[in-house]
Amino acid sequence: MKNTLRRDWSQHALLVIDIQNDFVKHVSDPEEFQSSIVDLLGDFRKKGIDIIHVRSLFKDNGSDWMLFARIAGKTPCVEGSDGVGVPSWAREQDGEPVFVKKHFDAFLTPGLSDYLRENGYRHLFFCGLDTSICVNLSALTSMQRGFATTVLSDCCRDDPELHHHTLGQYGSFAYNVMKHGDIDEQINTISRQIRIVDEW
Numbered sequence: 001m002k003n004t005l006r007r008d009w010s011q012h013a014l015l016v017i018d019i020q021n022d023f024v025k026h027v028s029d030p031e032e033f034q035s036s037i038v039d040l041l042g043d044f045r046k047k048g049i050d051i052i053h054v055r056s057l058f059k060d061n062g063s064d065w066m067l068f069a070r071i072a073g074k075t076p077c078v079e080g081s082d083g084v085g086v087p088s089w090a091r092e093q094d095g096e097p098v099f100v101k102k103h104f105d106a107f108l109t110p111g112l113s114d115y116l117r118e119n120g121y122r123h124l125f126f127c128g129l130d131t132s133i134c135v136n137l138s139a140l141t142s143m144q145r146g147f148a149t150t151v152l153s154d155c156c157r158d159d160p161e162l163h164h165h166t167l168g169q170y171g172s173f174a175y176n177v178m179k180h181g182d183i184d185e186q187i188n189t190i191s192r193q194i195r196i197v198d199e200w
Contacts, residue, residue: 007187011194013050013121014040015142017106017128017135019090020055022076022083024129027157036155038089040127040180045093050119053098054106054128054138057084064102106138113145122194123148127155132162139175146200148193149175150183 019037027033044051056077058065069075077084092098101109116124124147126139135156142149153167171177176193178186 007047009047009049011120011122012125012190013052013116013119013123014044014125014127015106015138016041016051016053016090017126017138018054018056018077018130019086019128020077020083021085021087022056022081024087025083027129028160029157033157034087034089036180037127040152040155041090043180044125049125050121051092051096052112052115053086053092053096054101054109054112055084055086055098056102056134057100058102066103104134104137105141106134107141107145116147121147122197123150123190126151129157130162131156131158132166133158136166136170140170143175146197148190148197150190151175151177152180153177154179154181 016037024030024033041051058069058075058078060078060080062070062075065075097115099106099109099112099115103109107113124139124142126135126142126149128135131151135151139149139151151167151171153163153171157163158166167177176186176190183190
């Protein structure tokens with residue numbers, strides 16, 4: 001008999017990191033990446049997994065730029081520019097929150113940690129750009145703040161060598177690394193990690 005029971009995904013959330021024009025334009029396989037994100041968002045919305053969008057936005061006068069950008073004299077995602085825009089296939093739907101970040105690490109965004117705790121999330125999925133910087137740093141902080149953490153490797157992009165090196169280096173001990181299509185097979189591992197989080 002087919003199992004018709006609906007899994008409870010209320011302890012899980014997806015953080016979509018920096019899928020914006022200034023970063024997407026550097027993706028080497030844009031059509032494949034778009035397809036992966038469309039499939040992921042559609043699947044998670046169908047499952048009822050909450051989706052949280054985190055995006056970069058900086059003032060054009062440089063007053064809120066990170067130090068490296070001030071030194072270089074330029075930064076991506078300046079307000080009013082085309083680069084700050086979000087492709088239609090990655091935009092939020094009604095009810096999906098958007099947090100604006102000023103740092104590589106999404107957890108330095110005011111209010112994000114409180115929002116995650118207040119909504120009772122125990123496990124966070126990550127996708128987006130770039131794997132080695134904003135996705136990785138955010139996932140590492142997620143783990144350090146006590147969330148079971150999974151990076152969806154086929155739903156992130158970077159320079160291919162950096163992508164594979166980063167996930168190989170940190171995925172071996174700091175967070176889960178899996179493909180979107182492997183989630184259902186790995187859910188028991190994730191559930192065990194959530195139980196450890198609850199006991200921590």
